[in-house]
Amino acid sequence: MLSIVTLTLGPVQTNAYLVADESSGEVVVIDPAADGDLILEQAARLGWQISNIWLTHAHFDHLAGAAAIARGCSPAPPVALHPDDHWLWRNQGGAPLFGLRIDPGPVPAIDLTHGQILHLGELELEVRHTPGHTPGHVIFYCAAERVVFCGDVIFQGSIGRTDLPGGDYQTLINSIQTQILTLPDETQLLSGHGPSTTVGRERVYNPFLS
Numbered sequence: 534m535l536s537i538v539t540l541t542l543g544p545v546q547t548n549a550y551l552v553a554d555e556s557s558g559e560v561v562v563i564d565p566a567a568d569g570d571l572i573l574e575q576a577a578r579l580g581w582q583i584s585n586i587w588l589t590h591a592h593f594d595h596l597a598g599a600a601a602i603a604r605g606c607s608p609a610p611p612v613a614l615h616p617d618d619h620w621l622w623r624n625q626g627g628a629p630l631f632g633l634r635i636d637p638g639p640v641p642a643i644d645l646t647h648g649q650i651l652h653l654g655e656l657e658l659e660v661r662h663t664p665g666h667t668p669g670h671v672i673f674y675c676a677a678e679r680v681v682f683c684g685d686v687i688f689q690g691s692i693g694r695t696d697l698p699g700g701d702y703q704t705l706i707n708s709i710q711t712q713i714l715t716l717p718d719e720t721q722l723l724s725g726h727g728p729s730t731t732v733g734r735e736r737v738y739n740p741f742l743s
């Protein structure tokens with residue numbers, strides 16, 4: 534059973550997800566957006582020990598909390614990222630473009646690949662490569678729980694921006710069509726910004742997909 538706590542953090546209100554498998558007690562952070570100490574506090578309050586950090590992509594607003602989490606955990610949880618976003622990670626996730634500086638935290642030690650199965654206790658999450666917003670963007674799909682952590686690929690009524698370095702509109706639309714709209718309608722989409730939605734709702738109402 535997946536237990537999910539959403540924290541909306543940082544200058545662009547990014548959703549960080551604390552995700553636990555209730556039966557095993559295993560916990561990951563998906564996109565530690567900012568305020569790593571606050572994420573740690575929240576985990577501690579729940580009695581949760583963070584064992585991994587998974588990044589949907591390397592934009593600074595999705596990883597600026599990783600450094601503090603790494604400092605606050607022993608051993609430091611390894612960071613997982615798709616290799617096509619390593620260049621972005623090395624450039625502080627594009628923070629300098631916005632006049633910001635961040636510490637991106639520990640160098641990603643786990644390479645995510647399309648089709649890879651990640652384990653969270655008993656649960657399995659499938660990695661799907663969804664380039665377009667960034668070249669190395671991935672989503673994490675838990676079929677058993679009918680939920681996708683979809684980062685900045687798709688939002689309620691909108692899609693990820695493609696005007697930043699490495700972005701490409703047609704590539705993004707193709708990723709959404711092949712990796713998201715192929716999922717069952719009732720699948721919950723937990724996005725990097727804004728409220729959650731479902732595949733079925735976006736299939737009908739998302740103005741970018743009609």
Ligand SMILES: [Zn+2]
Pocket residue numbers: 590592666685
């Ligand atoms: Zn982004």
Ligand SMILES: [Zn+2]
Pocket residue numbers: 547592594595685725726
């Ligand atoms: Zn974002």
